[in-house]
Amino acid sequence: xxxxxxxxxxxxxxxxxxxxxxxxxxxxxxxxxxxxxxxxxxxxxxxxxxxxxxxxxxxxxxxxxxxxxxxxxxxxxxxxxxxxxxxxxxxxxxxxxx
Amino acid sequence: xxxxxxxxxxxxxxxxxxxxxxxxxxxxxxxxxxxxxxxxxxxxxxxxxxxxxxxxxxxxxxxxxxxxxxxxxxxxxxxxxxxxxxxxxxxxxxxxxxxx
Amino acid sequence: xxxxxxxxxxxxxxxxxxxxxxxxxxxxxxxxxxxxxxxxxxxxxxxxxxxxxxxxxxxxxxxxxxxxxxxxxxxxxxxxxxxxxxxxxxxxxxxxxxxxxxxxxxxxxxxxxxxxxxxxxxxxxxxxxxxxxxxxxxxxxxxxxxxxxxxxxxxxxxxxxxxxxxxxxxxxxxxxxxxxxxxxxxxxxxxxxxxxxxxxxxxxxxxxxxxxxxxxxxxxxxxxxxxxxxxxxxxxxxxxxxxxxxxxxxxxxxxxxxxxxxxxxxxxxxxxxxxxxxxxxxxxxxxxxxxxxxxxxxxxxxxxxxxxxxxxxxxxxxxxxxxxxxxxxxxxxxxxxxxxxxxxxxxxxxxxxxxxxxxxxxxxxxxxxxxxxxxxxxxxxxxxxxxxxxxxxxxxxxxxxxxxxxxxxxxxxxxxxxxxxxxxxxxxxxxxxxxxxxxxxxxxxxxxxxxxxxxxxxxxxxxxxxxxxxxxxxxxxxxxxxxxxxxxxxxxxxxxxxxxxxxxxxxxxxxxxxxxxxxxxxxxxxxxxxxxxxxxxxxxxxxxxxxxxxxxxxxxxxxxxxxxxxxxxxxxxxxxxxxxxxxxxxxxxxxxxxxxxxxxxxxxxxxxxxxxxxxxxxxxxxxxxxxxxxxxxxxxxxxxxxxxxxxxxxxxxxxxxxxxxxxxxxxxxxxxxxxxxxxxx
Numbered sequence: 001x002x003x004x005x006x007x008x009x010x011x012x013x014x015x016x017x018x019x020x021x022x023x024x025x026x027x028x029x030x031x032x033x034x035x036x037x038x039x040x041x042x043x044x045x046x047x048x049x050x051x052x053x054x055x056x057x058x059x060x061x062x063x064x065x066x067x068x069x070x071x072x073x074x075x076x077x078x079x080x081x082x083x084x085x086x087x088x089x090x091x092x093x094x095x096x097x098x
Numbered sequence: 099x100x101x102x103x104x105x106x107x108x109x110x111x112x113x114x115x116x117x118x119x120x121x122x123x124x125x126x127x128x129x130x131x132x133x134x135x136x137x138x139x140x141x142x143x144x145x146x147x148x149x150x151x152x153x154x155x156x157x158x159x160x161x162x163x164x165x166x167x168x169x170x171x172x173x174x175x176x177x178x179x180x181x182x183x184x185x186x187x188x189x190x191x192x193x194x195x196x197x198x
Numbered sequence: 199x200x201x202x203x204x205x206x207x208x209x210x211x212x213x214x215x216x217x218x219x220x221x222x223x224x225x226x227x228x229x230x231x232x233x234x235x236x237x238x239x240x241x242x243x244x245x246x247x248x249x250x251x252x253x254x255x256x257x258x259x260x261x262x263x264x265x266x267x268x269x270x271x272x273x274x275x276x277x278x279x280x281x282x283x284x285x286x287x288x289x290x291x292x293x294x295x296x297x298x299x300x301x302x303x304x305x306x307x308x309x310x311x312x313x314x315x316x317x318x319x320x321x322x323x324x325x326x327x328x329x330x331x332x333x334x335x336x337x338x339x340x341x342x343x344x345x346x347x348x349x350x351x352x353x354x355x356x357x358x359x360x361x362x363x364x365x366x367x368x369x370x371x372x373x374x375x376x377x378x379x380x381x382x383x384x385x386x387x388x389x390x391x392x393x394x395x396x397x398x399x400x401x402x403x404x405x406x407x408x409x410x411x412x413x414x415x416x417x418x419x420x421x422x423x424x425x426x427x428x429x430x431x432x433x434x435x436x437x438x439x440x441x442x443x444x445x446x447x448x449x450x451x452x453x454x455x456x457x458x459x460x461x462x463x464x465x466x467x468x469x470x471x472x473x474x475x476x477x478x479x480x481x482x483x484x485x486x487x488x489x490x491x492x493x494x495x496x497x498x499x500x501x502x503x504x505x506x507x508x509x510x511x512x513x514x515x516x517x518x519x520x521x522x523x524x525x526x527x528x529x530x531x532x533x534x535x536x537x538x539x540x541x542x543x544x545x546x547x548x549x550x551x552x553x554x555x556x557x558x559x560x561x562x563x564x565x566x567x568x569x570x571x572x573x574x575x576x577x578x579x580x581x582x583x584x585x586x587x588x589x590x591x592x593x594x595x596x597x598x599x600x601x602x603x604x605x606x607x608x609x610x611x612x613x614x615x616x617x618x619x620x621x622x623x624x625x626x627x628x629x630x631x632x633x634x635x636x637x638x639x640x641x642x643x644x645x646x647x648x649x650x651x652x653x654x655x656x657x658x659x660x661x662x663x664x665x666x667x668x669x670x671x672x673x674x675x676x677x678x679x680x681x682x683x684x685x686x687x688x689x690x691x692x693x694x695x696x697x698x699x700x701x702x703x704x705x706x707x708x709x710x711x712x713x714x715x716x717x718x719x720x721x722x723x724x725x726x727x728x729x730x731x732x733x734x735x736x737x738x739x740x741x742x743x744x745x746x747x748x749x750x751x752x753x754x755x756x757x758x759x760x761x762x763x764x765x766x767x768x769x770x771x772x773x774x775x776x777x778x779x780x781x782x783x784x785x786x787x788x789x790x791x792x793x794x795x796x797x798x799x800x801x802x803x804x805x806x807x808x809x810x811x812x813x814x815x816x817x818x819x820x821x822x823x824x825x826x827x828x829x830x831x832x833x834x835x836x837x838x839x840x841x842x843x844x845x846x847x848x849x850x851x852x853x854x855x856x857x858x859x860x861x862x863x864x865x866x867x868x869x870x871x872x873x874x875x876x877x878x879x
Contacts, residue, residue, distance in 0.1 A: 015122045021117060024866055024870050025113075037152075071162050197852030
């Protein structure tokens, strides 16, 4: 196996659109004025907060972490569905699941 | 604290790199990788604003986005497999039957 | 009997019923629809006589009602399109004439068509029935739109009947020519009808809301009408009158629309008698008489009518003197006599024109039916040079034909003398009054009298006198009562009909025997269609401004003597040349003039050239313009859009990368645009 080389046989002309988009976005972001970031309290652990929420002990942490719970559940369902979809697409005619 | 603009600039850069890959690459697998890059750029943006507003909702959304990116890759690979079966190649410029 | 007016539409509907019967049940009937036609026209005749009697003597001497309104708008600009019935002395008289001639022609057809074993008779009787319906409805039409509708319908019936023997080459061509030439005139008539409605909002003929009365008020300044083309009121009314005159000239075969009538002789002779002698060609003259209150307002229109009439009278009479076929002479005679009626109308002699219309209907139908009898006897050979000596072999036909010829030539005391003399007298006194143009018409009419006498008696002598020139003439086929009966009836009328309006005797003795004049004056005042109303309009200097010169009784006698003398001179010349045992073609002595007359002054060739040499190239140019430019523009638009579509669809290359590139480009431009306009930078 050869080591990876930089691809030089590509047609790079359409890439200019991507560079143009970067230029426009950079111009917008750098000239925008934001308020000072209001970060989180120092020393708080998000992971602890998620754990407390999992065990229905929300009062133990000042962070609002119930959103994560829903995310976990939804992700589980979606990934399961995606797995089945991939298997379906990959199945050959009369073949077996691999 | 790092100011929010820099996070946004990073996100724009990663997005543009991903977009560059979409516009230039002709290998379907590298195409998918570029799409992943774009999704991750969006995640960076979300987390940056979560810090700026002090609200965890942005991070939840970013988590969701990552999971969806993974699911999408799974399906995308399946599609590339079918593409290979029908066109004998994974060059994205070859399947052009849905045209005028 | 006021209730009788409710039955006036029945007069026209009875022949319509006979049309339907002949069309659908004709082939099962013994006489193929003739008896239905005879019954229907007989019924119409009886009803018409009753109506005429009511108009003449009754207290309610007229009827002007609307039967059906298509469209009506009241208010500031009133407008109405309707079907209605108008019964006044003029239309009552014409109803009697039309139904009488139609009845006699139906009886005659039993002999001419049924007894000769013709085929297709249900179609023939259906055509006659439809024609009678249309003509009668035209006569009692109360407004000009309805008159136009039935005017066209009689033209259609004429086409159908001329082309009755359509399997030969001549009749369909003649039918087409008749239809096209009259249609050409009717085009102007239609424009005139639209102009009347646009100007006055109504087309009614009689009453205070009729368009002649509104026109009269407009010229007095009492009523506002729309005029067009920037013309003043009297000029615009003249234009309308001339437009309607187009249709009149086409239908009544005046120059230059006369070319169809001689060719129309290809139809059966009873059809010629009914349509092309007595009734359909009278429709044009009747229309002018109906609208006389309108024409009397415009001296220019009257002058044109008089001049065209006088010219046609002379023009057709010159062509009649060289014809060899019996019906052709009669056709040119018809054209000439209608010229006299137009001359009378233009010259201000309304009663004279109506009188001549009546007598002409009688004697011309008589002459045509007599010709039909001769044609049956000669086994359908019409050439007069193959006849001769028929007077001993066909006495009834001969004597009735002679009566008709004396009336046509205008010999005292037959009907034609009184009417033609009155036409010329009225034109003369109005011409000497203040209109010298009418004197030209008078001169032409007077000259035509000589020609008329000549060709009429040439016809009589060649056909009936001398020795028979062929075997068929020696032993002609006998004709039956159904031919001789109508001939006798019409012969009696031709002899005696002059008595209804003997104006010279009235002027000499003062006796009130001008019955026709009194009859035409007997309508209700409110209709404004009476003779004395027309007389007032004619003499009013704001309108026609005709003055009647007074030439006294000596002038009257001189004028009558002049026309009688010329007629006798023409007849006398024919007597000397043709009343010999073996006549020769004396007209050959005219040489090249005869060729010109035989070719009808090349009018037919001229009209064909107008169509093929002038109209067809213009039509081709218009066609090229339409196909090239107008179709080209429309096709061009469609090909432009198809071409553009074919170009633009190449964006769909099917390569995903290209789509992504376009998306990105669009996004960049959009964000940049919003950034600049939103002040983000």
